Amino acid sequence: MQTDALELRSLTKRFGPVTAVNKVDLYVKQGEILALLGENGSGKTTLMNMISGIYTPDEGSIFLGGKEVAIRSPKDAIKHGIGMIHQHFKLVDVLTARQNIILGTKAGTIKNLEKTCEELGLGVELDKKIYEMSVGEKQSVEILKVLSRGAKVLILDEPTAVLTPQETDKLFNNLRAMRAQGKAIIIITHKLSEVMAISDRVSILRKGESVGSVLTATSSKQQLTEAMVGRPVELKLDCPDCSTGKPLLTLENVSVAGADRPFALRNISFSICGGEILGVAGVAGSGQKELCESIVGLQKISEGSVIFDGNHIEGIPTREIIKRGISMSFVPEDRLGMGLVGGMDIVDNLLLKSYHSYGKGPFLRRAPARELAKSLVSELGIVTPSIGTQVKKLSGGNVQKVLLGREIHSSPRILITAYPVRGLDINSSYTIYDMLNTQKKKGVGVLYIGEDLDVLLELCDRIMILCGGRITGIHPAKELTKEKIGLLMTGESAEHKEATV
Numbered sequence: 217m218q219t220d221a222l223e224l225r226s227l228t229k230r231f232g233p234v235t236a237v238n239k240v241d242l243y244v245k246q247g248e249i250l251a252l253l254g255e256n257g258s259g260k261t262t263l264m265n266m267i268s269g270i271y272t273p274d275e276g277s278i279f280l281g282g283k284e285v286a287i288r289s290p291k292d293a294i295k296h297g298i299g300m301i302h303q304h305f306k307l308v309d310v311l312t313a314r315q316n317i318i319l320g321t322k323a324g325t326i327k328n329l330e331k332t333c334e335e336l337g338l339g340v341e342l343d344k345k346i347y348e349m350s351v352g353e354k355q356s357v358e359i360l361k362v363l364s365r366g367a368k369v370l371i372l373d374e375p376t377a378v379l380t381p382q383e384t385d386k387l388f389n390n391l392r393a394m395r396a397q398g399k400a401i402i403i404i405t406h407k408l409s410e411v412m413a414i415s416d417r418v419s420i421l422r423k424g425e426s427v428g429s430v431l432t433a434t435s436s437k438q439q440l441t442e443a444m445v446g447r448p449v450e451l452k453l454d455c456p457d458c459s460t461g462k463p464l465l466t467l468e469n470v471s472v473a474g475a476d477r478p479f480a481l482r483n484i485s486f487s488i489c490g491g492e493i494l495g496v497a498g499v500a501g502s503g504q505k506e507l508c509e510s511i512v513g514l515q516k517i518s519e520g521s522v523i524f525d526g527n528h529i530e531g532i533p534t535r536e537i538i539k540r541g542i543s544m545s546f547v548p549e550d551r552l553g554m555g556l557v558g559g560m561d562i563v564d565n566l567l568l569k570s571y572h573s574y575g576k577g578p579f580l581r582r583a584p585a586r587e588l589a590k591s592l593v594s595e596l597g598i599v600t601p602s603i604g605t606q607v608k609k610l611s612g613g614n615v616q617k618v619l620l621g622r623e624i625h626s627s628p629r630i631l632i633t634a635y636p637v638r639g640l641d642i643n644s645s646y647t648i649y650d651m652l653n654t655q656k657k658k659g660v661g662v663l664y665i666g667e668d669l670d671v672l673l674e675l676c677d678r679i680m681i682l683c684g685g686r687i688t689g690i691h692p693a694k695e696l697t698k699e700k701i702g703l704l705m706t707g708e709s710a711e712h713k714e715a716t717v
């Protein structure tokens with residue numbers, strides 16, 4: 217029988233009163249891709265951090281190739297052939313890929329870089345500087361760095377959260393090539409379609425404990441979700457028809473100059489009615505950020521008008537626009553810098569946004585914010601010891617719920633939300649979709665920028681497609697398919713395509 221490349225026995229990690237990981241057993245074989253699945257805050261990152269030497273386990277043992285090892289530091293982990301690709305890359309921007317990879321190693325220890333790179337089809341341009349690279353390229357450098365240090369076990373913590381669908385496909389091909397070379401791979405992802413596509417086996421954590429593992433081929437998305445959540449869940453989206461039919465927010469011929477190109481947005485015209493969700497689809501960087509920012513006055517528009525409730529708001533300060541009832545949240549690819557302060561607790565982060573409704577200066581009224589914090593924690597299922605816990609101690613997904621809850625509870629009339637479910641587990645994602653629907657039913661106009669086309673099609677009344685800063689289509693969701701949206705995302709009109717085949 218083949219020995220497991222890595223085996224964990226009864227691993228436990230506590231942070232003060234919180235037991236983040238409780239007696240977890242887990243193994244991965246050589247030439248196997250294991251997906252690690254679990255809700256936000258279930259202990260996935262903590263577990264992986266114990267293998268990669270960032271945390272020392274309080275209890276339990278780690279075996280590599282059948283032998284028990286002690287991993288006390290990231291250096292130990294590397295020495296034992298364990299490599300972890302973190303969510304936030306640790307590369308030096310001004311250096312080239314090659315310099316980054318060699319950094320911190322003894323001269324001559326890194327050999328055959330070109331060969332490794334080529335064999336795995338990583339396609340890293342070794343002499344390109346990091347700051348010139350896309351997120352996907354940077355990730356390939358991280359992978360190459362870890363492999364060139366001799367990693368046999370590769371751990372990837374939500375690697376696809378930052379990638380475009382095309383980059384994800386490429387990463388998966390690379391992972392398959394590594395599997396063929398006998399590497400043991402553990403991948404964390406919240407996207408069940410990715411779990412189904414890439415993994416051989418799935419291990420599931422729930423509230424810090426192992427629920428067991430199943431072969432991917434014998435499982436289904438529904439089964440995995442239920443194992444993760446611990447009860448039957450219905451993954452269904454409603455799209456109630458409750459549009460007021462009256463435009464609440466209108467953009468007319470809005471253009472925005474680009475930093476490195478002639479324009480970031482060109483001739484954007486559309487309206488959102490109260491009680492409707494307008495979805496926005498497009499590959500990353502098609503003008504989504506500029507669109508959000510130009511509505512709330514964070515981007516200077518070079519031409520055109522923004523009309524909210526009958527009044528021009530272009531040129532008005534952001535603070536004033538927010539006060540009038542437009543709320544905007546944009547979850548960036550790296551999910552950092554979302555406007556929360558890590559060192560402050562949940563209550564203070566809520567006060568940060570709603571200062572005008574809770575009084576000013578040192579006389580902030582904490583009581584209403586505490587009530588709001590409590591209701592958010594229970595409504596959104598935020599996993600936290602208390603509302604007084606510092607936000608930086610929450611797991612990634614739970615930080616995001618705090619952010620979204622804060623936006624939604626500022627009672628906006630127009631809610632602009634970009635990528636609100638990035639990094640969220642499936643159950644929390646559906647909680648967010650439900651919240652958007654609740655807003656819609658209250659008459660709020662929602663602009664929802666998302667990545668998952670299936671979700672856009674089910675949730676939105678209409679979908680607008682952006683490509684290279686222009687609108688390539690706005691259609692009722694009922695009249696669209698994933699294929700049609702895909703074509704519009706690349707700038708081809710569906711009609712044109714049909715005519716030429």
Ligand SMILES: Nc1ncnc2c1ncn2[C@@H]1O[C@H](COP(=O)(O)OP(=O)(O)OP(=O)(O)O)[C@@H](O)[C@H]1O
Pocket residue numbers: 231234235236254255256257258259260261262263599600609610611612613614639
């Ligand atoms: N440094 C820390 N100090 C205190 N508590 C922590 C720390 N790191 C993690 N925790 C807690 O441990 C639990 C597990 O967190 P972890 O980050 O491992 O979850 P996760 O499964 O990776 O979640 P996500 O899917 O949101 O990334 C959470 O309740 C979290 O608040």
Ligand SMILES: [Mg+2]
Pocket residue numbers: 260261262611612
């Ligand atoms: Mg995590």
